[in-house]
Amino acid sequence: MLTRISVRNWRAFDTADLALRPGLNVLLGPNGAGKTSWLEAVAFALTGAPVVLPNARLFARAAGQPVQVRVEFQLGERTYGVTRGLTAQARGQVALECGGRRLAEGAEAVTAAIERELGVPPEFLLRVLYMPEGDVYRFLEKPPLAAIDAHLQRVFGLEQIAQIHVAATRVRQEVKRERDSLASLAEQALQRAQVLAEGRARWGDDPFTQQAELRKARERLKAELEAASARRRELQEQAHRLQQTAQALERLAREEAALAGDDPDEAVQRARQQVVEREQAEQQLAQQLADLRAAQRLLADEGTKLRRRAPLDLAADDPELRAQRDAVETVLREIDAALARASAELQGVRDSSAFLTTQPPDGATEPVCPVCRQALPEPLRQRILAENAARERQLREEIARLRARRVAARTGLERAAAALHERLLAAQDARERQTADAIVALESQQHAASQARNEAERQYRAALERRRRLGELAAQRAELLAASGDSADLPARTAAVRQALGEAQQEEARRTQELRQVQEQLATLDGYLQLLAMEGQPPQLLERRRLVLARRELLAELFAAAVQATIDRVRAGALAAAYDEVARAWERFSGWAPVRLEAGAKGKLAVHTAARALELAQLSGGERAAFLVLLHAHLGRHFGRGGFLLLDEPLEHLDADSGQRLLELLRARLPRRRADAGGVGHGRGRGGASRARRHGRAPGAPALAGRAALGLTPHAPCAREIDTPAGWLLDFQPEVEAPQTGKPG
Amino acid sequence: MEMQSVRHRAPAVDAVRPVSVFRAALLAAATEQRKSRARSPERVAAVSRLCDADLGMLVSEFEALLAESAEVSRLVERLHAALARLAPEPRAEEEADVDAD
Numbered sequence: 001m002l003t004r005i006s007v008r009n010w011r012a013f014d015t016a017d018l019a020l021r022p023g024l025n026v027l028l029g030p031n032g033a034g035k036t037s038w039l040e041a042v043a044f045a046l047t048g049a050p051v052v053l054p055n056a057r058l059f060a061r062a063a064g065q066p067v068q069v070r071v072e073f074q075l076g077e078r079t080y081g082v083t084r085g086l087t088a089q090a091r092g093q094v095a096l097e098c099g100g101r102r103l104a105e106g107a108e109a110v111t112a113a114i115e116r117e118l119g120v121p122p123e124f125l126l127r128v129l130y131m132p133e134g135d136v137y138r139f140l141e142k143p144p145l146a147a148i149d150a151h152l153q154r155v156f157g158l159e160q161i162a163q164i165h166v167a168a169t170r171v172r173q174e175v176k177r178e179r180d181s182l183a184s185l186a187e188q189a190l191q192r193a194q195v196l197a198e199g200r201a202r203w204g205d206d207p208f209t210q211q212a213e214l215r216k217a218r219e220r221l222k223a224e225l226e227a228a229s230a231r232r233r234e235l236q237e238q239a240h241r242l243q244q245t246a247q248a249l250e251r252l253a254r255e256e257a258a259l260a261g262d263d264p265d266e267a268v269q270r271a272r273q274q275v276v277e278r279e280q281a282e283q284q285l286a287q288q289l290a291d292l293r294a295a296q297r298l299l300a301d302e303g304t305k306l307r308r309r310a311p312l313d314l315a316a317d318d319p320e321l322r323a324q325r326d327a328v329e330t331v332l333r334e335i336d337a338a339l340a341r342a343s344a345e346l347q348g349v350r351d352s353s354a355f356l357t358t359q360p361p362d363g364a365t366e367p368v369c370p371v372c373r374q375a376l377p378e379p380l381r382q383r384i385l386a387e388n389a390a391r392e393r394q395l396r397e398e399i400a401r402l403r404a405r406r407v408a409a410r411t412g413l414e415r416a417a418a419a420l421h422e423r424l425l426a427a428q429d430a431r432e433r434q435t436a437d438a439i440v441a442l443e444s445q446q447h448a449a450s451q452a453r454n455e456a457e458r459q460y461r462a463a464l465e466r467r468r469r470l471g472e473l474a475a476q477r478a479e480l481l482a483a484s485g486d487s488a489d490l491p492a493r494t495a496a497v498r499q500a501l502g503e504a505q506q507e508e509a510r511r512t513q514e515l516r517q518v519q520e521q522l523a524t525l526d527g528y529l530q531l532l533a534m535e536g537q538p539p540q541l542l543e544r545r546r547l548v549l550a551r552r553e554l555l556a557e558l559f560a561a562a563v564q565a566t567i568d569r570v571r572a573g574a575l576a577a578a579y580d581e582v583a584r585a586w587e588r589f590s591g592w593a594p595v596r597l598e599a600g601a602k603g604k605l606a607v608h609t610a611a612r613a614l615e616l617a618q619l620s621g622g623e624r625a626a627f628l629v630l631l632h633a634h635l636g637r638h639f640g641r642g643g644f645l646l647l648d649e650p651l652e653h654l655d656a657d658s659g660q661r662l663l664e665l666l667r668a669r670l671p672r673r674r675a676d677a678g679g680v681g682h683g684r685g686r687g688g689a690s691r692a693r694r695h696g697r698a699p700g701a702p703a704l705a706g707r708a709a710l711g712l713t714p715h716a717p718c719a720r721e722i723d724t725p726a727g728w729l730l731d732f733q734p735e736v737e738a739p740q741t742g743k744p745g
Numbered sequence: 746m747e748m749q750s751v752r753h754r755a756p757a758v759d760a761v762r763p764v765s766v767f768r769a770a771l772l773a774a775a776t777e778q779r780k781s782r783a784r785s786p787e788r789v790a791a792v793s794r795l796c797d798a799d800l801g802m803l804v805s806e807f808e809a810l811l812a813e814s815a816e817v818s819r820l821v822e823r824l825h826a827a828l829a830r831l832a833p834e835p836r837a838e839e840e841a842d843v844d845a846d
Contacts, residue, residue, distance in 0.1 A: 158763075160815055163815045163816075167817050174825075549787075552832045553791070562771035
């Protein structure tokens with residue numbers, strides 16, 4: 001039973017202290033009044049984990065200030081107090097106390113101690129005993145059946161029974177293994193007795209003498225088998241050698257046939273002679289080629305000189321050109337003489353004309369002839385001047401004609417010389433081309449002669465190799481024949497050796513079979529003698545032990561099966577019992593009867609009535625909320641010793657009548673002196689808190705005795721206590737002035 | 746009337762008492778073994794020898810194991826001892842009788 005909650009710097013409160021009454025406690029107030037803060041303080045104190053907020057740091061009302069929560073609760077006659085904080089200093093004060101004595105210190109140790117005292121693991125407390133606001137739909141989607149099932153195992157001791165089942169299974173397996181082993185021993189004993197009986201019938205009274213005789217026979221057969229094997233190996237080797245000789249002779253014959261032809265010595269001689277002839281021909285061609293190349297060089301020199309020579313110089317070597325040159329030179333000399341005369345005459349005519357021109361008559365003196373120094377009359381001078389001019393024209397024409405003749409004569413000579421030069425150069429080029437062509441042809445002949453010589457040398461080497469290989473083959477044949485005798489007898493000898501080999505193999509197989517039979521007899525006899533020497537348990541005693549182990553195995557099987565059935569039935573029975581109680585509560589709440597609850601698909605609960613079978617999701621929102629509250633109430637009362645529930649907005653989805661019925665059901669299910677249910681709700685609107693307040697004024701509703709104690713700081717939200725017949729309401733009213741002092745609980 | 750039938754079908758308090766459940770399950774398993782056909786003569790003999798005293802001892806052993814430590818090796822040891830009491834090894838004189846036979 002929760003008795004007191006104290007917080008400092010906790011969400012909506014700076015400092016606040018709330019004393020709770022036995023029975024149903026309802027907290028009313030508008031949004032932000034701090035109703036959920038109280039419930040979450042309880043959850044945080046008991047589990048150390050946040051429920052609504054994602055992070056415990058968000059619990060602090062003023063950042064950086066220490067946060068502390070303390071919750072007091074009663075179990076039987078003992079009073080516990082748990083304190084938790086968030087800052088480093090406050091974390092050091094995390095502790096669980098009982099009767100002034102510290103039971104645990106530190107967050108994890110306190111959580112474990114609370115789990116031990118309440119019998120409720122933290123996750124079960126958070127998922128079952130604390131119903132956060134809006135948990136209805138989350139519950140329907142992910143029902144806490146897994147947590148319930150795990151908790152059932154702990155509450156009903158199923159963990160211990162599971163260990164017993166493990167032990168029973170192991171014992172059953174061990175007994176079965178022992179019985180199987182004993183069955184094998186009994187089987188062996190039975191076989192042993194059978195073998196001994198057969199041995200006595202087979203070996204008689206003196207098996208050791210027979211054992212010695214069999215051992216002697218085994219040694220003899222081993223020696224005979226060894227000799228037969230040696231003979232067989234020897235014949236195998238002979239046959240192998242003969243076969244190899246025959247194969248070698250056949251291979252030699254094939255190769256000799258391939259090399260067959262004329263006499264190898266004569267062939268070598270002919271090839272050698274051919275090589276010599278080809279070499280001589282090649283040398284002759286080389287000499288001719290050298291001569292031609294020398295002639296080609298001379299022609300090249302002559303051609304060079306001819307090209308460098310002036311055409312007119314060819315007259316020295318060419319008589320025709322020389323005669324033509326001499327004739328032209330004679331003509332030229334004549335022309336030069338005529339030119340000289342004409343030039344001299346022309347000069348005289350010009351001098352005369354110049355004199356007569358420069359000595360005009362002045363009237364005083366008459367001009368005189370420069371030759372005869374006679375005075376020249378003017379008419380005469382004029383006539384002479386005219387004659388001089390005519391003569392001068394004649395002389396110039398004569399000179400021009402002579403010069404043209406002179407040029408024509410020289411040009412003709414030069415043309416003749418050039419033509420001769422051209423003819424000589426053409427002839428020289430023709431000779432050079434002929435020589436080059438002859439060299440090319442000779443080089444081709446030389447290449448062919450070289451190839452022919454190479455071919456002759458190759459044939460010569462082949463002839464040498466053939467002669468050498470024939471010699472080797474003859475030597476090998478001689479060697480093989482010398483080693484194996486006459487080759488004509490070889491097939492007959494091979495057939496004889498093969499026949500002997502077959503006989504030797506048969507002899508070896510016979511000896512092997514005989515030896516195997518003797519060894520088998522000896523092994524059987526040895527086994528019989530060993531079995532005879534061994535001591536074994538009597539089959540009758542083994543049979544008794546088999547009966548004992550069969551009985552143990554049966555008892556172990558029954559025990560293990562019953563333990564497994566116990567686990568299944570206890571788990572199913574506990575769940576069924578829980579569901580049955582919730583079904584009865586649901587019958588009273590809903591008016592449906594009869595109601596049966598069963599686990600449906602995916603662990604969800606289904607409601608079965610006489611007329612319908614509904615998944616929880618098919619119920620209305622209010623019905624689902626009421627169902628969830630009832631389920632929480634039952635599980636919280638049944639599993640765990642804390643005996644309290646924390647319900648946030650439990651009547652949110654219910655109408656007035658349903659809310660009233662649910663409150664009455666909750667109150668009726670609370671034990672008279674213990675177990676709390678804390679519910680919070682809004683005091684306005686259509687929430688359940690207003691209805692709870694209204695119910696409190698309803699005449700005839702059950703009353704809760706006593707008064708609550710509430711102490712608030714001046715800065716905390718104020719609260720107004722309301723005693724009602726239906727329960728104790730703590731209505732948070734921020735507009736109401738806060739009391740200055742708290743009242744003792 | 747329907748309500749009464751539903752209450753009658755509801756699991757009783759025995760459903761959460763492991764020893765009671767174990768006793769019922771053991772009786773059911775023994776009955777099933779007696780009805781089934783055994784495969785081997787030893788098994789037939791073991792089933793025929795099964796009596797209520799054996800089942801009572803197994804129930805007592807289960808109850809004792811519930812209070813025992815959860816260590817499996819210890820539980821195995823106790824179970825072997827219980828089985829040895831219920832089906833003891835052949836005594837020396839029996840072996841002598843067997844030898845005499």
